[in-house]
Amino acid sequence: QVQLVESGGGLVQAGGSLRLSCAASGRTFSSYVMAWFRQAPGKEREFVSGISGSGGRIYETDSVKGRFTISRDNVKNTVYLQMNSLKPEDTAVYYCAADRSETDPFRGAAYDYWGQGTQVTVSS
Helix, strand or coil: CCCEEEECCEEEECCCCEEEEEEECCCCHHHCEEEEEEECCCCCCEEEEEECCCCCCEEECHHHCCCEEEEEECCCCEEEEEECCCCHHHCEEEEEEEECCCCCCCCHHHCCEECCCEEEEEEC
16 A cells, blocks of 8 residues: 655746655555656646656656656655746646556556645646
8 A cells, every 4th residue: 555645836927836745654655656747727637747667657647758867766766857947837736646557557446545736726
């Protein structure tokens, strides 16, 4: 069982930056692939970025490449999402997710554990 707690969301102007954190419980954090998803009002949840257990493989959706960076600290049991050059279309609730399998890291249904979400609002 893994519990995930996100933090770091907030209100920022377009062009600004935020860093999201997701703290995980448990002793086997490094065996989990971690990911960030987001869901904007009236839209489906979408994959943002993912990282393998060792941190050696990173997955990203095209819309955030060059702007967002995922990383993890397996000593602190935490995964991060550094978000730069934020745009109003990045406004959403951001969710952290975890799973032992890396078979399909882009698919939300593949993840067994989810955080409660943190709101990111980007004003124009």
